[in-house]
Amino acid sequence: MANVLVVAEARGGALKKVAFEATTAARTIADASGGQVHAVLVGAPGIAAEASKLGATGADVVHVCEHPALEQFDAEVLAATVAAAAGATAARAIVVGGTAMGQDIAPRVAAKLGVGVAADATEVTMDGDAIVIRHPMATGKVIATLAASGPVAVITVRPGALAVGTEARAGTVQSLAPALDPAASRVKVTKLTTGGGGKLDLAEAPVVVSGGRGLKAPENFKLVEELADAFGNAAVGATRAVTDDGWRPHSDQIGQTGRQVAPNLYVAVGISGAIQHVAGMRNSKTIVAINKDKDAPIFKVADYGIVGDVFEIVPKFTEMVKAARAQR
Amino acid sequence: MKIAVCIKRVPDMGARFKIGADGASIDETGLKFDMSDFDEWAVEAALQLAEKHAGSTVTVISLGPDSVQETLRKALAMGADAAVQLKAESVPAGGFAVAQALAAELKDGGYDLILFGRLAVDSAAGITGPMVAELLGLPCATALCKLDVQGTSATGERQIEGGVEQLAFPLPAVCTIDQGLVVQARYPSLKGIMAAKKKPLASKPAALGGVGVTITKMELPAERAAGRIVGEGADAVPELVRLLQTEAKVL
Missing domain, CATH: 3.40.50.620 (HUPs)
Known part of the structure; x- marks a missing residue:
């Protein structure tokens, strides 16, 4: 016993x-x-x-x-x-x-x-x-x-x-x-600030949509957020390059020195797939990569890849994910 | 202020690893080693605090074989004042043995602040810092992305799942340092490297405690099966969505 x-x-x-x-x-x-x-x-x-x-x-x-x-x-x-x-x-x-x-x-x-x-x-x-x-x-x-x-x-x-x-x-x-x-108790939590309303936790979300430098500017992260919203059960992640530049908080970083996630579906948007990033997501069940460079290492770990301009592909993907979910 | 930073020597994570002949270790042949990333940030944090608080000293401590002296010298070259090697053939798993050795060294050091990296990138456990705090009976704040010292107390910030916690605690204390607390760790300057040669580096046997957790096997993960390029441009999206629905069944 x-x-x-x-x-x-x-x-x-x-x-x-x-x-x-x-x-x-x-x-x-x-x-x-x-x-x-x-x-x-x-x-x-x-x-x-x-x-x-x-x-x-x-x-x-x-x-x-x-x-x-x-x-x-x-x-x-x-x-x-x-x-x-x-x-x-x-x-x-x-x-x-x-x-x-x-x-x-x-x-x-x-x-x-x-x-x-x-x-x-x-x-x-x-x-x-x-x-x-x-x-x-x-x-x-x-x-x-x-x-x-x-x-x-x-x-x-x-x-x-x-x-x-x-x-x-x-x-x-x-x-x-x-x-x-x-x-x-000697260590006091003096304040807890929670992230945006209802935003899913990276560790718990069944879908993670992450963005990298390929998004070109912080305001373009809304493409990633909209795709995450379309899935309805997705959290938003980012690469270290993006968190280091202050586009996203460090807590959103997926990788060797950030969070390690293993969702059912991981969507990498404009992410080249440096080993430090892959370390944080390689155990995801299904990986989708969208990147303009067909030789980007992210395509070596992705189950499904689309080569091309994220600014054309992601809005279309968002629209079709919404439609697919609406049909269920 | 008297600051100690506990650092670990780890293999370069860019390497392609091989498993050692015993089947339970990494084959170190041909690997490059350096200070664990988080520990570098902890050293940088300590040096910045020391610069802000006149009369401070920074002591770096590492447990392991003589090769860790190279890592300690690097920290001295970055600007730390003194180094201690706790000599051991290897670093046992489970954290407790190491924590006991570190606590024994730190106990009578009179440190106001004891820093660790949030985790060592090789063993990826993140357990030694809080264990040392517990063994020394000190307050402990983990995974800090901000740390400010005011006299005999400190405030910090840490990112948790879906939020940020602000913390307040008295010194002496143990803190573990996460990414984001410092922008980048400084590189040792040539002057720093020369000066480091003259700085004290003590070596003494590590008083390792009990183990309790043992690594019985190491293996390389299964390679991911090769994926495929569905197509180019927005025209490939319908096929991707179809595959996600019918093949991967995730949509």
Whole structure:
């Protein structure tokens, strides 16, 4: 009987998709030894309403920690609370979504427990008693297999990489007190500014439309935004050249030093396909490239390419995507 | 202000990698090495802070075999004041062993600020910085794209999924540095390179802790199957849309 703890990330009062992906990974680990999945759900009062969704994706117990100060992310409170919950549930593994939040707290929890982190898993399996993860490293050019041993394994899972399970469990709600008074926390989030209304998160969007220098000027990014809007479920990304020039925020950068995404569909508009960019999107299921240079390296990774002027092709593509979606 | 920057020597990511004979490492033959990108930005951030706050010192620390001395010398040539090599045959996975060694070195250093890159581009885990903070009992702000120090406190900004968080925290603290905090890391000048030869570089054994996470295998990813050019110009769009609907089934 080995229990698994999952940290279910919520933002703005709602669970993030990665919380369900992490819960599913936790289920895989727990099932190998007949253990239970315990989820930790932290947020402002009212967050308990989200608990049943965790039950629906495989959590046996949901430990809900509500506190007015936890409207904002608080790494110190969260890390302390998760470490305490790991002890209380005799967890042999802790699974955390590898978001900005998860990357922040997972190493702290691990250090509190005196173990390492198996980070950024794109696959989580069991090999007998050992938890085995696959992790793309060196900008995705090498895939490492890591085994986590020790009394407790701390794992982060790459957002969007793992499937969400449908095996429902009880999801029994228990209340959990913060293990640290939020007033004592030293690092304070003084302000959270969210991106444009309803804009999809790159890590969660099933479609990503990215633009590069081929768009020639920042105002032409509206072509990319319009195409993303036409898909209805797309986030907008960019190359480093474009974010370095201030056309787009650094948070939109896809690549070696930016975000790594693996959507169902990746559309590269006016992107040459430098290796640093490809490192961030090569695991996308289907890749479309539109570029004027037929020899651009992006066509080597693209499933479908169109050679030509993005200013002619993209508006037509937008129009036809809209029409195709309207027909469904 | 006393600043420490922990840096890692990594292979050039432009290379075509080969797997080592043990099947669980990268074959280093013929690879070029340099400081991890994020660590360069962290060194640059430290140097800029030191320039703003008179009387500051910047110490760079790297764990690894003697080859990391070259990386430390580069940081000294950029302008750091002193360097420490924590000698180890290799850098273990999982972060905790390394974090323990770094924490042991940093513990009594009296540093106001300890900087890391957000992640090392080779192992791509991003776990060592927050672990060191936890082991030292210090506040930690990760993935900062802005950092300002005012006396004994600091403010920072970090980009999260779909938003930006502004942070405030007291010093001493550990911070990890993301892209965007500095425009570009400076190149070592000839004068800097000459001066670096005379700067102190200490070498001592790394007090590596337990591991817990081991790399059991490394492999190269499957190549993507060759794609096709659907056509040229806007006339190719109907065929692309048809393929996305019927073949890729993503529309």
